[in-house]
Amino acid sequence: MKTYKITVDGVSYDVVVEEVSAGTVPAAPASAVPKVSKTVAAPTEALGVAEGNPVNAPVPGTILKIGVKTGDTVKKGQLLLVLEAMKLENEIFSPFDGTVSAILVKEGDSVKTNDKLAFIK
16 A cells, blocks of 8 residues: 545645556445545645745746746845746746745646745745
8 A cells, every 4th residue: 555645726635545456446345445634734834834925826827937946035026937828928026025935836837816826035
């Protein structure tokens, strides 16, 4: 048996998976079915980051480029990342001076409006 952690829409789940040989499916009574533990945590708590102000996605789209990394000092108006929405590249700038305390996305990620992209403290 292997245990995996998966995240769906910001909610983390611990899942236990049992490998079986082809053609055999073990029958288990309902009481023997492993329980999935649901952990609901804000992305900052999941990453161990508890401080800073969020930078949110203004529109839904795909992260094309990230121009900073955790620990970087940024100035107000500095480019943080590029978000593609409807074939347009939207530049996301720092709303204030500070230090990037967390980046919650990676290139290629899809985001929704108001998803947290990064934290600056």
